[in-house]
Amino acid sequence: MERLRGLSPKARGPRIAVIGGGHGLSNMLRGLKRYTENISAIVTVADDGGGSGMLRQDLGMPPPGDIRNCLEALANTEPLMSELMHYRFTEGSLAGQSFGNLFLAALNGISPSFDTAVRRMSEVLAITGRVLPVTTADVQLEAEFENGASVVGESKIFYCKKKEDCRITKVHLIPEHPKALPEAMDAIREADLLILGPGSLYTSIIPNLLVDGIVEAIQSSQALKVYVANVMTQEGETEGYTASDHIAAIFQHSAPGLFDLCLTNSSPIPRDVAARYAQEGAEPLRYDAGRCAALGVELVSRPIATVENGYVRHHSENLARELILLHAERSVRIAGEDFRKDSYRLERKQ
Structure with missing residues (x-):
């Protein structure tokens, strides 16, 4: 069993800011709340x-x-x-x-x-x-495609992409540059650990980065910044994408070098489950470490996936544990105070 030594995981846990939306975000939060009370979930409002x-x-x-x-x-x-x-x-x-x-x-x-x-x-x-x-403004999401087509409305992007059968090149908000909630920017700046995702690339993660002030707050934050990659590509959004394609899209819509760590899954996907996803044009995300490195991002692979009712999901507890471990291994700032890394040790399950 995993355990924290000499440090109460909730009372003295790190300040964590998570940015995203969808079921992937809420699933991760269920695991993170075991380790800290200092969680700020910054959520898209483009649905x-x-x-x-x-x-x-x-x-x-x-x-x-x-x-x-x-x-x-x-x-x-x-x-x-x-x-x-x-x-x-x-x-x-x-x-x-x-x-x-x-x-x-x-x-x-x-x-x-x-x-x-x-x-x-x-x-x-x-x-x-x-x-x-992330904002209280009334915003709509518009997507543009490689063939010049476009569609307004988050719920319409899936169907339009299936119809046009080409990649999304850009998304933007209408109206553009809505003001971020000040508390959201403060939470990002004050975080010890900043997490992007997991979630739909163009409809859950990137919309947050299009809100005025969010990217600048991330850039100014001293937090350890981690992008949690999806386990599978997503039908109607990221068919054929690799890890570097996801990262490049995020940087294109925000700023190069917005984060330098990407947490990926190492748990095997059962063949029958992968075959069912393949029928829909989805597949396990391919981790092209060389291209990611060229973008300035290190891939960290951990066993963070599970299969529930035939669907591949992030395992809530395993994902949270690995994120806390990454923070412990790479950062000395814990809950606003400075500790040596060996004062905050968490054992992995073998």
Whole structure:
């Protein structure tokens, strides 16, 4: 069993800022909260599909879905409250809608701002750390493709890419350069460990970097900066991409050298699972270390993947443990104080 020696993992854990969106981010947060109370999840608000999209259109509020998922991942509530937040209506005009989304929408209605509503929901759920929308501006995501086609709307990018059958060359926000939430920039600057991903490259990670002030905050941060690569390529977004293709796309939309470490998976993917993904044009991400090195990024490979119900996912606990280990091995700043690396040792499972 893994253990921390001489240092309480929660009370004295590192200050961690994570940037992204989607289920990959919330899954990672479930593991990270075991090691520190100092978590700031900075979440994209470009989603316009599903229940979030309906509330965004009907109420004119930022999409709550990704933020709700992060709040639930960090929550410390009774089982009944957790079940209630996960509940989805099955009939009538609310069919498919999450109670958690509606709860956040109601809080938004009685709060002076969306970030205040998120903070109030954080208090109700007694979360570990905090969840911050990257911006409170009403933004849409537009994608441009190699053949000159373009589409507006995060939920439409998948279908447009399948139709055009060529790579995405650029995404940008409408309106461009929305202002970042000040608390999000502060969390990035003050972090000991800064994590990008895991999540969809063009629809969960890069949109955050297009918000005015975020890239500059990352560049000024003294944190250890790690990009968590996806385990598989993603149908309708990154078919045929290698690790260096992901990194190059991030740098293209932000700045070269934004991070210098990329955490990748070394766990084997079962053949039958890989074959099913191949039918959809997806495959295990190929780690082209030479091209990554040319971009100034070191690949670090660890066993961080698992298979759940036939789908490849990051293993929440293993991913969190490896990130904490990376911080311990490469950094001497722990929870705002200076410690020698050997004062913060975490044993890996054999």
